[in-house]
Amino acid sequence: MAGRGVTIADVAARAGVAASTVSYVLSGKRSISPETADRVMAAVADLGYHPHAGARSLASRRAGVVAMMLPLRDGMHLPVLMQFASGAVTEARRHDQDVLLMTADEGPAGLARVAASAIVDGLILMDVEVRDPRVETLRRLGLPSVLIGFPADAEGLTCVDLDFEAAGRVCARYLVERGCGDIALLGASEAVYARRTGFAERVREGFLGQGAARAEVWPCPDDAVSVQRTVKELLTSKPELTGLAVHNEPAVGHVMHALADAGKRVGEDFHVVVIGPDEVAERTHPQLPSVLVPAETLAETAVRHLMRKLDGLEVPDSTLIEPQLTLR
Amino acid sequence: MAGRGVTIADVAARAGVAASTVSYVLSGKRSISPETADRVMAAVADLGYHPHAGARSLASRRAGVVAMMLPLRDGMHLPVLMQFASGAVTEARRHDQDVLLMTADEGPAGLARVAASAIVDGLILMDVEVRDPRVETLRRLGLPSVLIGFPADAEGLTCVDLDFEAAGRVCARYLVERGCGDIALLGASEAVYARRTGFAERVREGFLGQGAARAEVWPCPDDAVSVQRTVKELLTSKPELTGLAVHNEPAVGHVMHALADAGKRVGEDFHVVVIGPDEVAERTHPQLPSVLVPAETLAETAVRHLMRKLDGLEVPDSTLIEPQLTLR
DNA sequence: TCCGTCCGTCGAAGCGCTTCGATGATCAGG
DNA sequence: CCTGATCATCGAAGCGCTTCGACGGACGGA
Numbered sequence: 026m027a028g029r030g031v032t033i034a035d036v037a038a039r040a041g042v043a044a045s046t047v048s049y050v051l052s053g054k055r056s057i058s059p060e061t062a063d064r065v066m067a068a069v070a071d072l073g074y075h076p077h078a079g080a081r082s083l084a085s086r087r088a089g090v091v092a093m094m095l096p097l098r099d100g101m102h103l104p105v106l107m108q109f110a111s112g113a114v115t116e117a118r119r120h121d122q123d124v125l126l127m128t129a130d131e132g133p134a135g136l137a138r139v140a141a142s143a144i145v146d147g148l149i150l151m152d153v154e155v156r157d158p159r160v161e162t163l164r165r166l167g168l169p170s171v172l173i174g175f176p177a178d179a180e181g182l183t184c185v186d187l188d189f190e191a192a193g194r195v196c197a198r199y200l201v202e203r204g205c206g207d208i209a210l211l212g213a214s215e216a217v218y219a220r221r222t223g224f225a226e227r228v229r230e231g232f233l234g235q236g237a238a239r240a241e242v243w244p245c246p247d248d249a250v251s252v253q254r255t256v257k258e259l260l261t262s263k264p265e266l267t268g269l270a271v272h273n274e275p276a277v278g279h280v281m282h283a284l285a286d287a288g289k290r291v292g293e294d295f296h297v298v299v300i301g302p303d304e305v306a307e308r309t310h311p312q313l314p315s316v317l318v319p320a321e322t323l324a325e326t327a328v329r330h331l332m333r334k335l336d337g338l339e340v341p342d343s344t345l346i347e348p349q350l351t352l353r
Numbered sequence: 354m355a356g357r358g359v360t361i362a363d364v365a366a367r368a369g370v371a372a373s374t375v376s377y378v379l380s381g382k383r384s385i386s387p388e389t390a391d392r393v394m395a396a397v398a399d400l401g402y403h404p405h406a407g408a409r410s411l412a413s414r415r416a417g418v419v420a421m422m423l424p425l426r427d428g429m430h431l432p433v434l435m436q437f438a439s440g441a442v443t444e445a446r447r448h449d450q451d452v453l454l455m456t457a458d459e460g461p462a463g464l465a466r467v468a469a470s471a472i473v474d475g476l477i478l479m480d481v482e483v484r485d486p487r488v489e490t491l492r493r494l495g496l497p498s499v500l501i502g503f504p505a506d507a508e509g510l511t512c513v514d515l516d517f518e519a520a521g522r523v524c525a526r527y528l529v530e531r532g533c534g535d536i537a538l539l540g541a542s543e544a545v546y547a548r549r550t551g552f553a554e555r556v557r558e559g560f561l562g563q564g565a566a567r568a569e570v571w572p573c574p575d576d577a578v579s580v581q582r583t584v585k586e587l588l589t590s591k592p593e594l595t596g597l598a599v600h601n602e603p604a605v606g607h608v609m610h611a612l613a614d615a616g617k618r619v620g621e622d623f624h625v626v627v628i629g630p631d632e633v634a635e636r637t638h639p640q641l642p643s644v645l646v647p648a649e650t651l652a653e654t655a656v657r658h659l660m661r662k663l664d665g666l667e668v669p670d671s672t673l674i675e676p677q678l679t680l681r
Numbered sequence: 682t683c684c685g686t687c688c689g690t691c692g693a694a695g696c697g698c699t700t701c702g703a704t705g706a707t708c709a710g711g
Numbered sequence: 712c713c714t715g716a717t718c719a720t721c722g723a724a725g726c727g728c729t730t731c732g733a734c735g736g737a738c739g740g741a
Contacts, residue, residue: 031469032696032697032698033697033698033699034697042720042721043720043721043722044697044698044699044721044722045698045699045700045701045720045721045722045723046719046720046721048698048699048700049699049700049719049720052699054699054700055700055718055719055720056718056719057719057720058718058719058720061719061720073465073469074469075465075466075469075470076470076697076698077411077470077471077696077697077698078407078410078416078470078471078472079406079407079408079409079410079411079416079471079472079696079697079698079728080407080411080696080697080698080699080726081407081697081698081699082406082407082698082726083405083407083408083411083696083697083698083699083725083726083727083728084697084698084699084700084725084726085698085699085700085726086699086726088406088407090453090472093454095439097439103431103432103435103436104431104432104435106435107431107432107434107435107438108431110435110438110454111423111425111456114454114455114456115456115458118456118459123453123454123455123467123472124453124454125418125451125452125453125454126421126438126442126451126452126453126454127442127451128439128442128443128446130443131446137401137403138403139451141359141401141402141403142403142404142405142406143405143406143407144406144407144418144451247636248635248636248638249606249636249637249638250638275632275636278577278606278607279606282610304603307576308575308576308577308603309577310576310577310578310581360726360727360728361727361728361729362727370690370691371690371691371692372691372692372727372728372729373690373691373692373693373728373729373730373731374689374690374691376728376729376730377689377690377729377730380729382729382730383688383689383690383730384688384689385689385690386688386689386690389689389690404727404728405726405727405728407698407726407727407728408696408726408727408728408729409727409728409729410696410728411695411696411697411698411726411727411728411729412695412696412727412728412729412730413696413728413729413730414696414729
């Protein structure tokens with residue numbers, strides 16, 4: 026029952042077979058008679074045997090670990106990141122893999138390090154930007170990988186992301202269906218738009234592309250005062266406005282209060298839809314419909330794709346996750 | 354410059370020395386002449402050599418990896434968790450260690466697995482509860498570890514946490530110094546109190562223990578409507594109340610609005626202090642003073658303690674991090 | 682000058698596993 | 712009854728590293 030220092034030889038001895046036989050039982054790479062297999066499995070359980078990870082990786086050239094590189098920039102949405110990380114770990118464990126956590130500030134050198142030391146079999150790169158210095162290194166290393174987000178040149182890479190354009194479209198459509206003629210998208214602060222053109226711009230395009238309403242996009246900082254001001258300006262400049270999509274998580278609460286101050290009754294003569302986590306949309310009064318960033322689904326998809334690549338199977342170069350609108 | 358498949362033998366050949374010499378140069382475990390060392394280091398750089406992690410761990414019985422087990426329960430404060438995780442990774446890298454991410458739902462069996470497979474040298478357990486089933490396993494395995502939080506029986510374990518009692522005291526003192534005679538602590542929802550008695554109760558004790566004011570503690574859910582109601586009831590039941598500490602991150606915004614509705618002018622005739630992350634306290638109007646949960650400091654301390662234990666050095670059984678009040 | 686030290690380096694053993702080729706045993710076909 | 716194929720299992724050879732003991736050369740003391 027213990028487990029400290031139990032080797033495959035101990036298991037083999039107890040089951041009365043050769044070490045290689047134990048290995049084959051455990052890996053299933055050669056056929057073994059059921060009786061022998063049972064004896065081996067019993068010995069494994071009795072002794073609490075777990076193969077030594079280092080020895081295994083040395084002999085089999087497979088570490089059983091994948092790396093996940095998370096961004097650490099300011100303004101990253103921490104809860105989503107965390108959901109992502111835990112989703113990835115959960116899915117990886119289903120495939121009997123562990124997850125090594127890295128931060129983006131290790132940069133390309135970090136990728137080179139983990140690749141050369143064979144400490145991981147593959148990696149997942151989160152929050153890839155349009156011009157990302159890690160992408161070139163990644164391509165050169167030839168380490169199996171999956172990216173969350175789309176770099177400018179995705180040639181030969183496996184990328185996964187939320188279909189942000191569809192998300193924008195879904196929000197616009199929701200508002201139009203509620204009878205809104207003038208609608209607006211309240212986005213993130215200018216800084217975010219400047220950095221990740223891909224991501225924020227695709228929402229904008231989807232939102233504007235839904236031609237049935239007069240639509241505008243307004244960037245917006247996320248502190249209480251700025252939100253108040255932005256909403257006031259918005260309502261002044263578009264007095265006919267009756268529908269608003271908010272793609273700025275921390276601002277949502279402030280937006281609701283600003284609308285209340287302006288005499289808008291949300292859910293009656295005015296409609297609001299959120300792009301963001303459930304908690305945010307649930308915590309307002311009234312609760313709001315929302316399109317969430319499906320962090321867990323993204324993580325699972327990414328891990329699953331990576332596993333397939335490790336097994337030498339095909340995966341699509343590009344995968345877009347459909348946004349889901351939750352009514353409340 | 355490449356790196357794929359470069360072994361210590363390649364480095365040795367290029368430097369014209371034996372493999373063992375390269376090993377000693379890299380580890381510093383035997384004295385090597387400066388000239389030889391230089392030649393070796395040059396060869397390492399030229400070839401982009403990184404030792405094979407598996408081989409190293411097999412031969413040296415040191416994996417160079419520590420595990421971090423994160424809770425995944427509902428109601429966990431995700432951003433803080435994330436800060437913690439990234440802080441731990443950053444600090445671990447300074448010690449040339451990597452971090453393996455595990456989730457608490459692997460439970461005791463997960464601990465046994467990583468211990469037996471020697472995939473990590475030690476581990477950090479986050480968010481340990483008063484009665485935590487992992488603690489007993491941990492003790493039995495004898496794997497070097499550091500806990501964040503205090504279990505009921507901490508005998509022989511290394512624990513690190515914020516000094517929550519001091520945090521409560523600091524908040525009460527802040528309010529008293531502003532001249533408040535009646536003060537209250539608005540805490541988390543009942544569920545949180547029920548689960549982690551240690552953590553929430555220590556804040557309460559610190560808050561109440563500061564005898565200079567009439568103090569009360571009110572639990573509070575975190576949706577807009579409940580907060581409104583709770584604040585209203587609180588103000589009704591204690592009409593003389595002029596000071597409030599809020600230990601409930603998502604509720605802060607709603608509290609501010611409820612106070613405004615009740616005609617309280619925060620910062621003038623009424624004082625509010627927050628226990629929680631900076632962003633929350635900065636985003637309100639006016640900005641609020643706050644005591645933050647110093648996730649990064651906690652993570653760094655935990656990792657540092659673990660490194661010392663791995664090196665066979667002494668560490669204190671129990672470390673309480675002083676809360677820091679930020680005025681705004 | 683000779684001996685004992687110490688320093689820098691080498692070679693070999695071994696960490697625990699996977700995997701390849703070999704070896705009996707079993708069985709069907711002629 | 713013998714041959715060739717098939718199946719279950721074994722033994723040995725590494726995987727790339729660390730570490731131990733050994734060894735030659737330089738150097739200081741007698």
